[in-house]
Amino acid sequence: MTLEKLFRLDGQVAVVTGGARNLGFDQASILAEAGAHVVITSRTLVAAREAAARIMRDYKVEALPLELDQRDHAQVAAAVAKAAAWKGRLDVFINNAGGGSGQSASHLLERSPADVTDMIQTNLVGALHCCQEASRVMVPQKRGKIINIASIAALIGRDRRMYVRHGMKGQPIDYAAAKAGVLGMTRDLAGLLSPHGIHVNAISPGGFGRENLPPAFRAEYGDRTPLGRMGRDGMDIKGATIFLASAASDYVTGLNLVVDGGFSLWH
């Protein structure tokens, strides 16, 4: 197998949920660069359309924008059906949508039950709905790659003093619970779907440094990271994504690929 054949996705169809911005957009971009037609979902159709237009402008592929709130199973079923009908196939499904902290305080003692429920519903139940519907298309095809985006929050506890020092809210416990659920789901689903030729893997990113984070926080987080910095948009998620989406990972399933600059090593 040549390098080209290992990593190219020419003519394939890939869905990226929450693909209109940040990590989702980076993932859609690398898949498109590798030759896949991409379906970009967002809760806002306008955002999905803008991202799809950018993808089509920058790469020689087609892009289909879809509106999707993955908390609602009926919406997931409809979106996956549209994605599969678009070109009659579904090769890669990236469960990227998620995150969020809700309106209430993040500390468990002050957190509202509504925010806890919404967090689990978005990050775990929504991802499970997507896995279920993607599998319904992929099993009859006898092929497919599902990639679930978890987080290092699923693996390690947080030193919340760092967030407090920089006047930040910090991540709620329910986020860690949801992402740990995503990892459990990934492992079990990988075994369940392996006889059908479907690969299920996860990527657990560490913190990505963005303009909305206080510079002093970014500096401290980088200092606590073996590779000396936070993750970078436009670059650091792409390698893991193309590896798990392509033939390069054809003998890999049930993996959690940690992309955190080594942050979790020191915790």
Ligand SMILES: NC(=O)c1ccc[n+]([C@@H]2O[C@H](COP(=O)([O-])OP(=O)(O)OC[C@H]3O[C@@H](n4cnc5c(N)ncnc54)[C@H](O)[C@@H]3O)[C@@H](O)[C@H]2O)c1
């Ligand atoms: N940014 C980080 O540092 C980081 C670290 C670890 C893991 N992650 C995970 O990576 C993924 C992408 O993160 P990001 O930083 O690019 O997030 P982001 O907030 O920029 O994008 C998340 C996307 O998910 C979508 N989304 C949220 N709720 C949704 C719902 N109910 N239905 C459908 N779509 C919904 C949003 O509209 C958005 O497009 C998330 O799953 C996040 O938890 C991010």
